[in-house]
Amino acid sequence: MVPASRSQKARLVDAAWEARLVDAAWEARADEHEAQLRQLRVALQWALLHPAPVDADGVVEHAGWGEIRLVGDPAPLRPLAGEGAPLVAHEAPVELAAALGVPVLHAQQLIADALELAFRLPRLWTLLDEATGFSGPRVWQARQISHETHDLSLDAALHADRLICAVPDRIGLVDARRLAHEARLHADPDRAVAEEDDALAKRGVWLHRDGAAPATTEVVMTLDTPDAQLLDQSVTRIAADLKQLGDTDPLDVRRARAVGVLADPQHALDLMSGRPDAAPSPGGTGSLDLVVHLTPADLTADLTDQRGVASVEGLGAVSTRLLADWLARHRLTDGRISVRAVVDLADTRALDAHDPPPLQREQVLQRDAHCVFPGCRVDSRRCDLDHVVPYLDPAEGGPPGQTTAPNLAPLCRRHHNAKTHGGWTYHRRDGSYAWTSPTGHPYDVTPVSRAPIPTGARRA
Known part of the structure; x- marks a missing residue:
């Protein structure tokens, strides 16, 4: 039996540890708030240091939401923040994303939220700047609110700012979407109909x-x-x-x-219709296109062997039992199955043509599963293949054999554009890429391969 005094002492020790842990949680909460607020401030200053330039024709090339084109006329982009916020140079989010180690869309959103708060929700920005993490709005709350106001006119946004900040201590309980809609109707009653049309335009699966x-x-x-x-x-x-x-x-x-x-x-x-013999149509009504990687050891005599592992592009690893179930249920075993030869990832054959043939393209896509720009995770099958050392047409004096797998790398359209026009440079090392930003900062990228993990390593 434990003596009462010892039990009481243990309880006191536990209580002391609990108090320290609560103090640590409070400190972490304050640190998190300050770190997130500092990122917003940095994003705002970065945006102000990179105003959108105006070309000779009066066209403003600004960062925004929409498709980036590598060549030709620029696609129309929606500004990052709403009316009244300054436009930002289109390449500005790229280096900020690399510095933060996040996808460029995250950097765009950070800049957009900072601009929206500073220029269109000034009351909320002031409250956020004065907050401590224990009183006033939290950073994530303010950013969520800014998402609801970016499409408002400046007058409506300022009205929403007044409504949202009317009771500062209760901002965390405010229904920002409802108040933004109220402000929208206050500034533009016809917007209700336009909102319905806009909602219908966003249908999808x-x-x-x-x-x-x-x-x-x-x-x-x-x-x-x-x-x-x-x-x-x-x-x-x-x-x-x-x-x-x-x-x-x-x-x-x-x-x-x-x-x-x-x-x-x-x-x-x-x-x-109540037919008792209702059954799936042979072959289905369409095709199920799966790219599956298997090692010889996984191709057992019985696909239902649960020890087999297949790697399905875009999905990940699945058991061969699950793969066999998919094939059976979708009638693919009676359809067409294409078997591709193993691609030699070390092949260095050189070609003179600019565009690589299918086998060489597949080699690069197998070697690098994603865009090789710092922090980007766009699947390489949705990327351009870029010549690391820019291609020069042999008719214009270019050397032979410029198109080789070691000189090709997958870049998504946005980062292909950053490399071609935005001042970014890079070179390929053995298995990795060394990038240099326009400000001179270095970034190393080690890509992920699509090659399946050897069976022996998986079962070790």
């Missing part, structure tokens, strides 16, 4: 994975409300039909399977 096991994919849809209700009714009915046919899975699983049934219209029609 998107697939998202969380980076974990690729057996499932999240589907996000924005539909017309009547279409969404009809879809819900159809999914509910098919899920009930599946239960009548003997499917014993929970309702949510059957509803998910029902969406898969809708992807095969003939199967869905047969099932909803």
Whole structure:
């Protein structure tokens, strides 16, 4: 039996540790707030140091939201922040992103939020600047609010700023979206109709994975409300039909399977018509295109061997059992399966033509799975192949053999543009890239290969 005095002493020690941990949590909270606020201040100063230039024709080349073109007329871009905020040079977010080690879209958003707060939500910016992390708005709260006001006119944004900051101590509880909408209606009553049209223009279907096991994919849809209700009714009915046919899975699983049934219209029609022999259409109604990497050791006689591992581009590693299930359910075993020869990643053959042939392009895409710019994670299959040492047409005096795998690297369009026109330079070393920014700062990038991990290493 533990003596009472010893038990009391232990409780006092525990209480002291608890107090220290709470103090440490408070300190971390204050440090986090100051660090996030410092990033906003840096982003604001960086933006002000890089105003958008005006060319001889009066065209302003500014950073914004939209597609970046490498050559030709620039695509129309929406400014980073709303009316009344200064325009920023289009290349400005690139180096800020590299310095912070984040994708360029994150740097764009940081600059946009800083400009929105400083120039269009001045009351909120002042409160944020005076906050300590314990009183006043938090940085993440202020940035979320700025996302709701960037499309307002300057008058409406200032009105929203007054509404949001009316009770400073309750900003964290403010429904910023509702107040922004109220301010929008105050400044422009016709905007309600325009908002409905804008919402309809943003309809779409998107697939998202969380980076974990690729057996499932999240589907996000924005539909017309009547279409969404009809879809819900159809999914509910098919899920009930599946239960009548003997499917014993929970309702949510059957509803998910029902969406898969809708992807095969003939199967869905047969099932909803009550046909007892309803079955998926042979081959489906489309094609399921998967690029799968397997080592010889994974190609066991029985694909259902759970020890086998396949690497699926864009998804990640899956068990060969799951792959076999996909092939069977989607009737791909009766369709076409293309087997590509193993690509030699060390091949250094040189060509004179500017564009690499398919096999050489595949070699580079296998070697470097992403854009090789610092911090960028765009899949290399969506990238341009850039000549690290710029290509010079042999007819203009260029040397032979300029197109080689060691002289090719995948760059997304934005960072290809930064390298071609934005003052960034780089060279390829053995397995890595050395970049130099326009300000002279160095960045090293070690790319990730698509090559599957050797079986022996996986099972060690």
